[in-house]
Amino acid sequence: MNRPLFEDVLRDNGLDGFVGTTAESVTWLSGYWAMPQWIRRGPQAYAFQPREAGGESFVVTGTGLLDHAADQDLYVRAFHRYGFFAYEDFAEGGGPEAVRLRKMLRGPEHESPAHALAQALRQAGMRGGRVGIELDGLASGVFERVRELAPEVELIRSDALSKKFRAIKTPEEVARLRESGRIAERSILAALEGLREGESEADLALRFHGRTVADGAFPVLGCIGFSERGALPNVDPSPHRKLKRGDTIRFDVGGRYRHYRADIARIASFGEPSDRARKSHHAVQAGIERAYEIIRPGLPASTLFKEIMDTVRKSGLPHYRRNHVGHGIGLDGYEVPALTENSTDVLQPGMVMCIETPYYELGFGGFQVEDMVTVTEAGVESLMTLPRDLMLR
């Protein structure tokens, strides 16, 4: 986690601490990755950090999920567990995980997530304090129950805050996002390898995700569409649409590497593309090239939006329209900043964002260049290595 930014955001909001309840926030605040919380909706795990670095941080989790806490390299100090889970233990031995887990199991077994959280907040010295809490990840009724059980802690609904303090990435986060982006690039190349007439969008998707897995990431986003199907923004690769000479192929793709997302886009062409396809691609690419020229700390996101839109319009698509031309990326696929017309975000060093200019024309095709970049003191650094040009195959 980026502690200085976290402290600033809490201070601006008059908070003494923050309880994250969504999978992303829990991982960010504590390093704790509770797998069941990531793969399903429902399992309750929370992480707390006090505003002041010296204070007590903690994780609340189910007894059955403590194994992850024992096996991971976390930066919280205390663990509060709820519910029964049968770990048997007759030996003294085992690896370091067993040793840590035994220690964690010595703490009291609370009867519910609410009981554990209420007790943990008191123990962390939050009596009389103002504590921000996300409601998004809380099971129904937990918020009200914690207020009853710990009336001396003032809980403030603060769902919007975590995106603020997650906006500026640490070097470790940038490194993971870079690798996540690189895996997506290599997966695009794998999908295009040995491309042949008559194979389907789904065939390409198999090669795409296969490479993602082989490179140690998890498949998440895999929109791959040929020509007119490329105009479907969220195109689900079809086993029926077969590749023909002259087809364009739109990739809007990215997996998850060490919990961090990728989201990139490239256009390929199987054989010679039409003039219209070339022209459309040229325009959306020009928007991204312009972004690279002007991104620097202090640039308002709304200015970046305007510059990119103007460039695409001047470069061959005068009717180009978009809600946004990019977004932050990190543990989630959409983070701060939002690159929209009315965004109030301002670019800052350490932000990682996707810059993108998708163009969807029904019955014709989809064209999109999307890069992951990080804002640096000097301006901008691309996390990509693939050229942004139309890829002729």
Place this chain on the structure above:
Amino acid sequence: MNRPLFEDVLRDNGLDGFVGTTAESVTWLSGYWAMPQWIRRGPQAYAFQPREAGGESFVVTGTGLLDHAADQDLYVRAFHRYGFFAYEDFAEGGGPEAVRLRKMLRGPEHESPAHALAQALRQAGMRGGRVGIELDGLASGVFERVRELAPEVELIRSDALSKKFRAIKTPEEVARLRESGRIAERSILAALEGLREGESEADLALRFHGRTVADGAFPVLGCIGFSERGALPNVDPSPHRKLKRGDTIRFDVGGRYRHYRADIARIASFGEPSDRARKSHHAVQAGIERAYEIIRPGLPASTLFKEIMDTVRKSGLPHYRRNHVGHGIGLDGYEVPALTENSTDVLQPGMVMCIETPYYELGFGGFQVEDMVTVTEAGVESLMTLPRDLMLR
């Protein structure tokens, strides 16, 4: 969807219709798979079905997600969209997706999910009606806003209902669950193929997930642990723990195939297992063999729990303890029935469930047999093909 069960559950709860707001419910109620809703928390898509089959069903979704609706085979009649999204359209042509999408885009663009839902409920004739709604998938504030905008519709918080009507699967759902389970089995075999001393848990996970992807599924659950690490219930495959002769290997794994989950477990042994390992495996396997003998329609889940527990205890693990010995499975990994001591669920034909007897002994190992089965009129049918024995390698 299983309409007769849906109607029964709504009738029992005095409801005239139901709005699903979680990814699983939306897909179940309408066939609509809104990818962004599945891969992230936040995107708002809803599906409504009236209790009476002749009434108007609908989907509410963002304009930018309508492409999925146009490209998928849905069983709802109306689409209500909110928000602006730039689809350009100069051609008449395009595939059937474009034709359907153009038609959907002709409807009004509502300013928010709440506006669209309020209007859609009125149009579906729900004025004066009692409508169940899930809160779990709703963004903050949407529930209150819909109540303001459609005060003549009585909205009843009904989060628990969808698990009830999803409990009994259609033949199509059983077929997908079977294939999902088979892919998990083949992925276990792939992980064990060419097993060699010195490779890591993470190496096996790569082969496991690689096969899952190659077979057309998405990786979800991939707990693979050697010996003492197998005692960590949610073990995250480590690149550091290297395979040694005599290690046991616990797999608790399963992906997602055409949206349906798998969740199965097997134990392998690299070389000769210890007597204790054999004995532990024998006991947990005996519990599952007993389940196959007694599962039939009408059996209380609590009786099944007791029979399985007694069998494991009599078969070599007298101290065996568990919260549950299985759970329903479908679009989500945990559905009805719950196989617990105090469960009030009763087995019915068409239920698909995991039966499992995990045993975790710190410092020693984890042993688990988990099968996916379906309850039939005649008793039980396994969705598995792999033997349940300890797999010697």
